[in-house]
Amino acid sequence: MRITNQLQNRQNLLNYQNSAVKNYDSIEKLSAKMKITRPYEDVGIYVDATRLDYEATTLEQIKEATTKASEFAKNTDQTLNDFVDTLDSFKVKLIQAANSGEHSTTSRVAIANDLKAMREQLVSISNTAINGQYLFSGTAVDTKPISFDGSYNGNDNNIQVLAGSNLTVPFNIPGEGLFLGRDNDYAKQVTTNITLINKHEKLNPQSTNEEYIRLTDEIYKLIGTDYWNSTKMGQDGEMNYTTDFTSDKVAALPPTVFFMQGQRPSGESFSTKFELSAGAKVSDLLEQMGRAMGNTDTNKVVEVSINKDAQIQMTNLQNGNEMMSFSLFGLTAQQGTAQQQQLGLLWDTNKIRGATSLPDIEVAARLGFVHLTSFIGSPNYINPDTLAASATDYDKLNFATKGATVQNNSSQIVRKDNSFATNATRLSEVAGLSSGQIGAVGGGNPNAAGTSLANADNLIIDVTAKNGVQLRATIDFDGTKVQNQNGAVIATYPTITIQQKPVQQGQAIYRGNFYKTFWNEQLVPNANPPRQIGNQAMRVETDDLSFKEINDMLTILANGDLDKMNGKAVNIAANITQQELNNAYADFEDTFLQASVSVESTMNHRGLITLKDKTTSVTSIKIAMYQDHGGKDYPDAVGTENTKSASVLSFNKNDAVIIDRPSIDLFADLDDMIEAVFNG
Numbered sequence: 190m191r192i193t194n195q196l197q198n199r200q201n202l203l204n205y206q207n208s209a210v211k212n213y214d215s216i217e218k219l220s221a222k223m224k225i226t227r228p229y230e231d232v233g234i235y236v237d238a239t240r241l242d243y244e245a246t247t248l249e250q251i252k253e254a255t256t257k258a259s260e261f262a263k264n265t266d267q268t269l270n271d272f273v274d275t276l277d278s279f280k281v282k283l284i285q286a287a288n289s290g291e292h293s294t295t296s297r298v299a300i301a302n303d304l305k306a307m308r309e310q311l312v313s314i315s316n317t318a319i320n321g322q323y324l325f326s327g328t329a330v331d332t333k334p335i336s337f338d339g340s341y342n343g344n345d346n347n348i349q350v351l352a353g354s355n356l357t358v359p360f361n362i363p364g365e366g367l368f369l370g371r372d373n374d375y376a377k378q379v380t381t382n383i384t385l386i387n388k389h390e391k392l393n394p395q396s397t398n399e400e401y402i403r404l405t406d407e408i409y410k411l412i413g414t415d416y417w418n419s420t421k422m423g424q425d426g427e428m429n430y431t432t433d434f435t436s437d438k439v440a441a442l443p444p445t446v447f448f449m450q451g452q453r454p455s456g457e458s459f460s461t462k463f464e465l466s467a468g469a470k471v472s473d474l475l476e477q478m479g480r481a482m483g484n485t486d487t488n489k490v491v492e493v494s495i496n497k498d499a500q501i502q503m504t505n506l507q508n509g510n511e512m513m514s515f516s517l518f519g520l521t522a523q524q525g526t527a528q529q530q531q532l533g534l535l536w537d538t539n540k541i542r543g544a545t546s547l548p549d550i551e552v553a554a555r556l557g558f559v560h561l562t563s564f565i566g567s568p569n570y571i572n573p574d575t576l577a578a579s580a581t582d583y584d585k586l587n588f589a590t591k592g593a594t595v596q597n598n599s600s601q602i603v604r605k606d607n608s609f610a611t612n613a614t615r616l617s618e619v620a621g622l623s624s625g626q627i628g629a630v631g632g633g634n635p636n637a638a639g640t641s642l643a644n645a646d647n648l649i650i651d652v653t654a655k656n657g658v659q660l661r662a663t664i665d666f667d668g669t670k671v672q673n674q675n676g677a678v679i680a681t682y683p684t685i686t687i688q689q690k691p692v693q694q695g696q697a698i699y700r701g702n703f704y705k706t707f708w709n710e711q712l713v714p715n716a717n718p719p720r721q722i723g724n725q726a727m728r729v730e731t732d733d734l735s736f737k738e739i740n741d742m743l744t745i746l747a748n749g750d751l752d753k754m755n756g757k758a759v760n761i762a763a764n765i766t767q768q769e770l771n772n773a774y775a776d777f778e779d780t781f782l783q784a785s786v787s788v789e790s791t792m793n794h795r796g797l798i799t800l801k802d803k804t805t806s807v808t809s810i811k812i813a814m815y816q817d818h819g820g821k822d823y824p825d826a827v828g829t830e831n832t833k834s835a836s837v838l839s840f841n842k843n844d845a846v847i848i849d850r851p852s853i854d855l856f857a858d859l860d861d862m863i864e865a866v867f868n869g
Contacts, residue, residue, distance in 0.1 A: 251351055258350040258360040265324050265362055268317045275314065279307045279859070286866045294869070301866040308859050312337065315364065325364035334364040339856025341368055341794065368855045369794055373509030379845035380502040381517065381564040385471075385495075388413025392430040401499035402471055409439055409467040415560045416442055416467075417524045442467035443522040445562065446541045447474065448550070448823055450583060450835045451515030451844060453483045454490045454505050456604035458621025460835035464542065464827050475501065480829040482515070501564060502848075509851045511600070511607045516844045518580045519562035520550070534558060547822035551581045570843055573651040573813040583822075584839040585815040593802045595747075595810050597840040600796040601736070609796030609852075612737040617642045619796075620837040643667045643681045643731050645837050646816040650742070651690070653811035654749025655788065655802055659690035660698075662746060663817075666731050669702060671763045681731040684761050685742065687751065699751055701759035703729040703738045704774040725767070726774035740790040740798065741781050747800055747810045748784035753777075795854055798840065814840040 286292070286300045315325055315335040322330040326343030334343040345366060347359035385402035389410040402411060409416075414428050428434070444467065450460035463477045475493040476484075478501070483490045491513065492504040505513040525535045536544075536559040544550050554561040563580035570578035570586045578586055588597045601610035601619045610619050620642055643666055650662040668684025687699040706724040729738055745751065753776040760769050788810075790800040802808035816836045824831045 251353065254350050255352060258348075258358075261319065261322075261324070261348075262360045264317070264319045268314060268324055269362075272311060272314050275307055275311055279304060279311075282307070283862055283866070297866060297869060301863055304859075304863045304866060308856070308863060311859070312339070312856070315368070325362060325367060327361070327363035327365065335368070335856065339854075339860060341365055369853065371509070371852045373851055375849060375851045376508050377505040377511060377513050377847070377851060378502060378849040379514060380496060380848050381500045382846050383500065383564055383566045385411060385499040385501075385564075388415070389430070389434060392428065394430065402495070403499075404470070404472045404475070404495055406471050407439070407467065408445055408465050408469050408471065408474065409434065409442055411471070411519070411562055412445065412467075412521055412560065415523070415562075416521065436468075439468050440466075443538050445519045445521045446538075446544075446827060447477070447517060447519045448544075448581075449478065449481050449515060449517045450823070451482075452512055452621050452839075454507055454510050454513050455483060455623075456512045456602075456621055457483075457623040458835050458837045458839070459623075459832045460823050461829050461832040462542075462544075462823050462827050463829050471495070477829055478503070478515070478517070481832070482513070501845075503845065509607065511602045511851060512604070514599075514842060514844045516583050516842070517564045519564075520544070520554075521560040521562065523560050542827050543825065545823045545825060546820040547581065547583065547585075547818075549820075551579060554579060554581050565843065565845060567843055570841075573811075578843050580843075582843045584836050584842045586813060586841045586843055588798070588800075588812045588814075588841050590808060590811070593806055593808045595800040595802075595808060595812050596793075597798045597812075597814070599839055599842045599844075601792070601798075601840075602796060607851075609794065610736055610792055611796075612740060612792050613735055614792070614796075615733055615735050616739070616838060617732040617734070620645065621839075622837055641681075641732055642683075642734070642837075643678075646818050648838060649813075649815055649817050650746065651811075651813040652743070652746040653809065654747055655804065655808065655810050656749035657809070658749040660687055660746050660749070661690050661692050662687045662742065666734075669728070669761050669763060682728045682761075683731050683734055687746070687754075697758070699754045699757050700761065701754075701757065701773055701777075702761055703734060703742075704770065704777055705729055705738070706774060726770040728765070728770065736792050736798070740792065740800075743790040743798070743800055743812065744788050745777075745780055745784045747788045747790065747802070747812070750780075750784070752780040752783050754780045795852070795857075814838075 282300055282304055286297060286304070292300070312335050316333050317324050323332065323334055323343070326332045326334040328346040328348055329343045330348070332342050334341060336342060341364055343364050345363045347363060348361040349357040350360050352358045387400040387402050387406060387410045390396050390400040391413060417428060432438075444464050446462055446464045448460075448462045450458075452458050459481065461481050463481070465473055465477070475495070479489065479491055479493045482493075482503070490506055492506060494502050494504075496502045501517070503513065503515065520536070520541045522538045522541060523535055529535050534556075536553055541559060544553075553559050561580060565580055567578040567580060567582065570582065572578055572582060572585050573587060584599075588595045601614070602608070603610060603614060603618045604621075605618070622642070622645075645666045647666070648664040650664070652660045652662070654660060663686045664683050665686070666683045667681040669682040670678050671680040671682075673679050682702045684700065684702055686697050688697050704726055706726050729735075745754070757773075757776060759773045760766075787804045788800065788802060790798065793799045798814075800810065800812065802810055816838060818835070821833065822835065824833045
């Protein structure tokens, strides 16, 4: 090839241009301080740069979000400090009020008003909001968490903040756990509320002060003069402190039979009775109580003791367990006069030992046929017969009425996880079922303990409706049985019979099963065009009966007008037709919808049945729910090894007072404390 001047010039020009471009690129990179300024210059570097830019932006967003979360957390921390300071002040005032000897009624009421003001301040603190967001509402940050009545309106969800790649951190404290939480490090404790006085020492002419019962004291010191009735005392005076209580005379005194029932930490209900001689120790009484609750020689489930106020205190040794309750009273035969004995006005020891019917015991105690030793002072409970409750009453009691609300006092607790019952909870899940007891509910198979309500005693619901009508509903848990060809029962359905009080045999306003609907996707045969059945009525099986069905029925009963159900006797036999089911459900649904306009019944956050009368500020509705044991409230034989399952469902109980429990309901507890101070 021939090289010319023109070719050389062109080559020099090209080299110059390339150098200029490279020089420009270098100057551009130096001025921009970047290795590349265009993606095509180096794809690898561009991808890395884009990724780093994204991560930088993300880190900036994380920094901004965590800063806001940190401020939220700091405000929460400061608010909690204010809350604790106010609670400390509340505690100081409460202790001050407890020193009752130092206060007149006016002074005590003034303290109660101070406590009430602090309670309102705690509500205000709980409703603290920052930038329009409430601190303790969970993720429902625009909802005020605490109402004036102390109810919680938020949720239990955490607000999460992005703190890194695929890393989220919660930064709030939901009020549900704070105000209605559960601390599984705590044990349930209950106590009797009657101080046990040494009645023998009261006879001592040298004694000037009341002496409390101690563990080492004998049982006769619980009873003292009451081994004799008032007539005997009126004739001969009180028993002599020394001469009537020598060792030989104590040995001749009648024994005391103690009647106990309740719920064990295992969730099993029980009733039992045991006997102690007059010379036995109070410590023997506590040991027998422990055995009734499930203690053995090698395993203790409860601790039973005497507290400083000479009251019996019981502690569940399984932390976090909400189940444990008991009721206790003692019966002792009295000497009486020959005429009283001849007229049958006194119970002897053998009759006390054989007593199984709680109503019979209540009558005998009220009429003074036997000496009653009380351990639990009855509050203002009234039974359905309009009588004030005594120490012998257990769960045949009216619910408490407060304004327009009627509520039971015994939380319904799911046995498998200690959670509080909701409307969806089945009664069989909370029932104190057991197969290890005489006549117990649950069948004879030890491996199937607590599986069925089918042979539980009937549940009675006594209601005085808002219109004044008095009704009784009887739920028979195996009222309808379905058998196979071999005669074996394969399904049971509870029946309900509603009668007007006073109840007369054979007369009923309504009789039927419990009904609900389910979505049946089955095609209707021979339909043109084909279509689905849709919502189809069915009966509720015994072990599927839920608190929703019970609350719906309470709504109807409390309203007092059975409307479409009035006068109906629905087929409760096994061979009911689908049309009969549909009609029965339609009648129930119409009646319920009418009743729910003025009455509403549901489960609250603590597993309590809560009925509200929507038409008044002070309701006249009364409710009692209890089981009918047919005179067998206690076993025939004496001894803690002889137990029966008693009330596997209890809703309003006159039992030992709860003084500590794993769960809290903060504002409800504060209200109880304030009320106690007001009432002295």
